[in-house]
Amino acid sequence: MSEHQKQIGRNEHAARADNEVVSVEGEEAALSGDSMLAVLCECGDRTCNLPMSMTVEQYEEVRQEPAQFAVLVGHEMLVAEQVVATRDGYLIVEKHGDAADVANAGDPRNHLKTCRIVLVDDIPEIRYLLKMLLAAESSCEVVGEASNGAEAIEVVDQTRPELVVLDLEMPVMDGWHALPHLRRVAPTSNIVVFSSADIDTRLEKRLTNLGASRFVRKGGDPAVIVQAIRDVSGAGRDRVFAGEDEGGRHGGAGADEGRREGDG
Incomplete structure (x- = not known):
């Protein structure tokens, strides 16, 4: 030196x-x-x-x-x-x-954590991984976590985040049933849903109608989810679904999809 x-x-x-x-x-x-x-x-x-x-x-x-x-x-x-x-x-x-x-969000000179995020997944390790990945994003801040849809509604109501990352398959209350409730308690929040299930055009439309902003397929590169969060938080509720070309297809989706289709 x-x-x-x-x-x-x-x-x-x-x-x-x-x-x-x-x-x-x-x-x-x-x-x-x-x-x-x-x-x-x-x-x-x-x-x-x-x-x-x-x-x-x-x-x-x-x-x-x-x-x-x-x-x-x-x-x-x-x-x-x-x-x-x-x-x-x-x-x-x-x-x-x-x-x-x-900490003054009105000062454009400051590089601030402006997108407040709630993570919802019943697997703690997945929530932890997402937290670690999002920690490297200077514009993101994880403000809450939940392990099922019922908990998510309460956490989102308390924290009013800009974005919710929501798993579709969870115990107690799954993401499908939680979506409309989340949309009611946080009407301006973006909701990125992710699942191991293959989501066809009909289910994409259903997710959109329930309030989802983006879909990402679970099981591939976690960076894909982070990229979807970047896209949605930067562009607002664009209602564009990702995952067809990004998330990859993984086994075990058929049964989940069939079960979800039966819900509707």
């Missing part, structure tokens, strides 16, 4: 104590334009070993590991939207006020 980098590190350590972030002015500010995000610790704990800033290489490495990135996200992090410059391989960012200002 060069002496210049060491000095930057000392400056950042001093800044940590004051809950400040390195700011670039004058000629260096002219280097503005990088779109890379920087994750900065704002916990105020002087013993904290999380970085005030990260090298480009460090950030890209952590960003590609959802589980590791989730640890950062859960630790009172200030996420700065605009990197002003890179200096000796370090990301230098502007400070957009204190932590309270960062």
Whole structure:
């Protein structure tokens, strides 16, 4: 590490104590334009070993590991939207006020968690996996979980999320029966449904009529579900069903589909 980098590190350590972030002015500010995000610790704990800033290489490495990135996200992090410059391989960012200002959704400069999500699935491991994947999405925040449709109605009513991820096959109350109730308690929420069942055109129409925004087939790449969440949360209730070409087909769907068709 060069002496210049060491000095930057000392400056950042001093800044940590004051809950400040390195700011670039004058000629260096002219280097503005990088779109890379920087994750900065704002916990105020002087013993904290999380970085005030990260090298480009460090950030890209952590960003590609959802589980590791989730640890950062859960630790009172200030996420700065605009990197002003890179200096000796370090990301230098502007400070957009204190932590309270960062929480101000009206400030377009701040990169905020704007899409609040409730996960509904009777398998805890699936909910956990989705939470880890969504933790790496800077625009998403999981605000509640439920293991069946009845719980989902209560959780959604309490949290009023922007988006609900809903499994169709669950005990107590399945997703099919929960959908219209969820639509009543949260009429503006997007609802992404996912299932191992093959959903034909008739069932797609039924899901749409019940209030679903998107369908994703379960059992394939989990990133497909995350992409559907990105699409729906960014585009609003587009009523476009995904999964025909994305989710893949998996065994065991026929019986589920037959059972669901019998419900109608």
